[in-house]
Amino acid sequence: MTGQRADARRNYALLLSVAERAIAEQGADASLEQIARTAQVGSGTVRRHFPTRHALLEAVFRKQVDALADRARGLEDHPDSRSALLEWLHAVLSFAATTRGLAEALNRDHVADPGETHEHCATARLTEAGDPLVRRAAADGVLTPGATITDLLNLVTGIALATERHPDAAAEANRLLRLTIAGVSPA
Known part of the structure; x- marks a missing residue:
């Protein structure tokens, strides 16, 4: 993450936090789209940080x-x-x-x-x-x-x-x- 813009680092941390909660509740098949919605970012942002599940x-x-x-x-x-x-x-x-x-x-x-x-x-x-x-x-x-x-x-x-x-x-x-x-x- 070094060299990323501050907003990209914040988005990464937010997505990771939301994903941790979603996976703890729903398991490995937690919806990536729902993770994006909960984090209030677009699905493209999720894919930029995490290209695959x-x-x-x-x-x-x-x-x-x-x-x-x-x-x-x-x-x-x-x-x-x-x-x-x-x-x-x-x-x-x-x-x-x-x-x-x-x-x-x-x-x-x-x-x-x-x-x-x-x-x-x-x-x-x-x-x-x-x-x-x-x-x-x-x-x-x-x-x-x-x-x-x-x-x-x-x-x-x-x-x-x-x-x-x-x-x-x-x-x-x-x-x-x-x-x-x-x-x-x-x-």
Whole structure:
């Protein structure tokens, strides 16, 4: 945003604030036209700042995804690689399960057109952040051979999507993650 006119910066901040509220209430499919009307700007202004719905979702979730990435980096030196990975996965899941629209945004990252994804997309950032935890857990023999960060993020996303309408989405999502970690048929 550096180099933008003051009114463009104000419009961006206003649109982001309105979009955050709309997505929290309506999810990832919140109407871009309604966001523009609520912000009292034209739809062209929305498209100038956020050329795609994906770009808008990225901006809305950027701070939170950055915090999850920072948390992963903070866990890299944890003495127990399994605990570190599971703590981070629970944090990602708790956030995805309680932030309406995030799980859908993560899911869309996987199916977005190649030109639509970029290095700042939520899935790419979480993949980059979590990969060292996964590699360390695998090297320590505490992760199923062949399991990847992509596999684990897909599981977390699936659980968050499956529980998003549950009365206590975070608790149910964490219960399902614990079940997944323990396995449904212990040996």
